[in-house]
Amino acid sequence: MPGAKVIMADVFGKSYDALDGSVQPQVLQFIMKMQRDPDSNGLNLKPPKGAKDKRVRTARVTDNYRAVLMHYAERIYYLVAVLPHDDAYDLAANILFDINKVTGGIELINLGSLYGTLSGQPKAAGSAEGTQPSFFAGVSDADFERLGVHPSIIPALREIRSEDAVLGIVETMPKLARDVVLCLADGMSVEEVWEQVSSLAATEDKIDPQDYEAAIERPATKEAFVVTGDIAEFGRILTEPLSAWRIFLHPAQRALAERKTPYKGPARVTGGPGTGKTVVALHRVKALAERLPPGQAILLTTFTTNLANLLKSHLKDLGGAQLLAKVDVRNIDKVAYGTVKETFGPEAPSRLKDSEILNRWIELAEEQPVQRYDGRFLNAEWKQVVLAQDIRSRDEYFAANRAGRGRRLNRPERAQVWSLIEEFERRLDREKAASVIQLAAQAARIASGWSDEERPYRHIVVDEAQDLHAAHWKLLRALVPEQDDDLFIVGDAHQRIYDNRTSLSAHGINIRGRSKRLTLNYRTTRQILAASLNLLGDSKFDDLDGNTEQLRGYRSVLSGASPETVRYRSPAEEMSALAKRVETWQQEGIKPQEIAVVGRTHAIADSAVQALRDAKLDAVKVEDYRVPDPDEGVHVMTMHRIKGLEYRAVAIVGASDQNMPLPSALTPETEDRLQHAADLRREQSLLFVSATRAREQLSVTWSGRPSRFLEPRTSR
Numbered sequence: 001m002p003g004a005k006v007i008m009a010d011v012f013g014k015s016y017d018a019l020d021g022s023v024q025p026q027v028l029q030f031i032m033k034m035q036r037d038p039d040s041n042g043l044n045l046k047p048p049k050g051a052k053d054k055r056v057r058t059a060r061v062t063d064n065y066r067a068v069l070m071h072y073a074e075r076i077y078y079l080v081a082v083l084p085h086d087d088a089y090d091l092a093a094n095i096l097f098d099i100n101k102v103t104g105g106i107e108l109i110n111l112g113s114l115y116g117t118l119s120g121q122p123k124a125a126g127s128a129e130g131t132q133p134s135f136f137a138g139v140s141d142a143d144f145e146r147l148g149v150h151p152s153i154i155p156a157l158r159e160i161r162s163e164d165a166v167l168g169i170v171e172t173m174p175k176l177a178r179d180v181v182l183c184l185a186d187g188m189s190v191e192e193v194w195e196q197v198s199s200l201a202a203t204e205d206k207i208d209p210q211d212y213e214a215a216i217e218r219p220a221t222k223e224a225f226v227v228t229g230d231i232a233e234f235g236r237i238l239t240e241p242l243s244a245w246r247i248f249l250h251p252a253q254r255a256l257a258e259r260k261t262p263y264k265g266p267a268r269v270t271g272g273p274g275t276g277k278t279v280v281a282l283h284r285v286k287a288l289a290e291r292l293p294p295g296q297a298i299l300l301t302t303f304t305t306n307l308a309n310l311l312k313s314h315l316k317d318l319g320g321a322q323l324l325a326k327v328d329v330r331n332i333d334k335v336a337y338g339t340v341k342e343t344f345g346p347e348a349p350s351r352l353k354d355s356e357i358l359n360r361w362i363e364l365a366e367e368q369p370v371q372r373y374d375g376r377f378l379n380a381e382w383k384q385v386v387l388a389q390d391i392r393s394r395d396e397y398f399a400a401n402r403a404g405r406g407r408r409l410n411r412p413e414r415a416q417v418w419s420l421i422e423e424f425e426r427r428l429d430r431e432k433a434a435s436v437i438q439l440a441a442q443a444a445r446i447a448s449g450w451s452d453e454e455r456p457y458r459h460i461v462v463d464e465a466q467d468l469h470a471a472h473w474k475l476l477r478a479l480v481p482e483q484d485d486d487l488f489i490v491g492d493a494h495q496r497i498y499d500n501r502t503s504l505s506a507h508g509i510n511i512r513g514r515s516k517r518l519t520l521n522y523r524t525t526r527q528i529l530a531a532s533l534n535l536l537g538d539s540k541f542d543d544l545d546g547n548t549e550q551l552r553g554y555r556s557v558l559s560g561a562s563p564e565t566v567r568y569r570s571p572a573e574e575m576s577a578l579a580k581r582v583e584t585w586q587q588e589g590i591k592p593q594e595i596a597v598v599g600r601t602h603a604i605a606d607s608a609v610q611a612l613r614d615a616k617l618d619a620v621k622v623e624d625y626r627v628p629d630p631d632e633g634v635h636v637m638t639m640h641r642i643k644g645l646e647y648r649a650v651a652i653v654g655a656s657d658q659n660m661p662l663p664s665a666l667t668p669e670t671e672d673r674l675q676h677a678a679d680l681r682r683e684q685s686l687l688f689v690s691a692t693r694a695r696e697q698l699s700v701t702w703s704g705r706p707s708r709f710l711e712p713r714t715s716r
């Protein structure tokens with residue numbers, strides 16, 4: 001008897017993750033049995049009674065669990081879910097499969113959950129909102145269908161009368177319908193939605209609504225189903241819960257990442273937290289690697305080593321060792337140091353961390369008989385004026401542009417500052433040491449002298465671009481010849497947490513006409529998003545290229561609990577409440593390693609670890625360069641360390657005015673007004689970054705006075 005081909009639907013992952021560890025291995029056994037012989041008695045593969053779609057089948061996985069499948073062609077089955085017996089029959093009764101008229105891809109429509117989301121909605125008449133018109137009154141059925149919304153969904157859309165209901169229902173829809181409905185709800189016209197969403201997802205094929213063989217080959221199907229017959233591949237996929245196979249690019253993301261016609265120069269993608277910028281960068285690397293000529297290389301870089309390690313593991317998930325072999329994944333400081341070391345070998349200076357450099361500046365400033373300049377001010381002047389413009393002489397410094405610096409320096413003052421800078425650099429030379437930014441400037445100087453043939457990369461992709469310094473951009477510009485698809489840059493100035501501000505065009509990186517902004521957040525519930533945006537107040541942010549960026553249209557499809565903001569009388573009380581909160585989250589089914597506790601300083605994080613352990617909860621401090629094992633417990637870390645990560649639940653602790661902003665991170669206002677403002681914005685961004693790591697639950701707590709960034713939304 002020939003075996004069957006089993007194809008996994010994207011939604012399958014959700015039901016699989018919810019299964020008990022003892023049932024999960026049985027699912028693989030079940031798939032193997034299906035592949036061997038779907039008609040074997042033990043499987044009891046049959047059409048359930050009362051199913052809306054005659055192709056639905058149920059089959060036995062264990063005594064208590066059933067698989068729901070769709071049988072669409074001879075010996076080919078889609079696996080939709082494995083659920084407890086009754087739930088499986090419920091689902092089987094309410095699903096439909098069809099070929100989407102726009103994408104030509106196969107779609108799974110779950111009418112049960114779709115209509116289920118409407119149950120809490122006010123009725124059309126007889127309720128407080130009785131006269132509320134249907135939210136989509138202006139869109140005809142024909143328009144919905146033309147845009148790619150399946151006709152079975154349209155009656156549910158007619159029931160919608162509030163934005164909340166829109167956001168609730170889209171979670172249960174097929175992908176294209178979800179994007180269309182969100183854009184219409186955002187006020188876009190039918191034509192705009194066609195141009196910006198549906199037409200981008202449309203297939204050029206002539207669609208035969210019965211031809212599933214052709215439909216299975218289309219990209220839209222491949223985004224929603226894992227088409228593999230290889231059992232080892234199934235096993236690998238199922239044991240990597242958040243791995244990249246589940247990431248199905250939104251048409252706007254796909255247009256950026258998989259674009260076939262080359263970008264005629266550098267391209268830039270911005271967008272708020274969780275809009276999939278990193279995902280786009282990874283898919284871009286994959287697309288570029290697929291057409292990379294032999295002997296050429298791609299650089300994927302970001303700001304910190306931790307994030308570079310994370311990118312490496314995501315890239316491996318996405319394309320395996322084969323993809324990784326074509327890509328150099330390194331953080332920017334390593335790229336710079338590598339260039340300097342190649343030239344100077346063992347003579348290359350050793351690297352000093354930013355904190356060590358700052359301490360040396362503070363020492364030098366304090367040694368001066370007359371203390372005219374604060375160490376912080378001098379450090380910033382050196383980094384943001386001297387190193388940013390690669391100034392090497394007193395005359396160059398006299399002529400330097402000091403835009404962005406808030407303290408004027410007259411000529412004699414500039415002479416004083418320059419002599420301090422010379423003294424500082426002399427001391428570092430004597431130590432055979434250098435700051436990471438000095439090394440980047442040196443590397444940029446070296447690489448700028450190379451010919452195009454000597455430039456080591458064919459493409460460079462940059463994540464977390466907002467944190468890079470001017471010297472980094474000069475270096476990157478010099479590491480890749482100016483040509484099509486040279487630089488692909490991804491970032492968000494709202495998340496700038498290191499003190500580097502510059503504009504791409506100042507470094508010969510011209511992105512005009514090649515920049516896009518992503519607006520749909522896939523990570524965070526809209527309740528958490530609204531609270532996080534509140535933290536930013538009315539501060540202004542840039543678009544990495546000298547213009548102001550706005551978060552217009554930034555929204556989430558997910559809905560959940562409101563975040564908590566709670567004040568306690570003392571740090572001890574706050575910490576014991578933290579332990580209770582973490583315990584409650586765990587009781588609600590959130591695993592310890594899916595919970596993060598975040599503090600502004602190491603000391604706060606350490607006291608949180610202690611408090612959790614005192615309450616007999618497993619907790620681990622997440623330090624640099626190490627990812628804890630899943631059984632080490634709740635992850636506790638600083639706000640800098642959580643950058644780029646995400647958790648189901650996040651507790652921000654110690655968010656008092658004493659810690660946020662951290663006084664030692666602020667340049668005195670009297671010393672430099674603009675630097676003070678930039679320091680404040682950076683602290684605000686740190687809190688914003690921390691809050692936007694939360695997928696489902698967020699709590700922000702403190703004792704004493706709340707951080708000024710919390711003021712607008714604290715109701716006490």
Ligand SMILES: Nc1ncnc2c1ncn2[C@@H]1O[C@H](COP(=O)(O)OP(=O)(O)OP(=O)(O)O)[C@@H](O)[C@H]1O
Nearest residue numbers: 247248249250273274275276277278279522523644
């Ligand atoms: N099209 C998509 N469909 C479903 N999930 C997605 C999609 N794109 C991204 N995601 C998920 O959304 C989350 C955020 O993605 P990602 O980390 O790429 O966003 P980001 O913009 O780089 O975020 P941040 O700037 O906050 O670090 C991830 O869990 C990712 O898997």
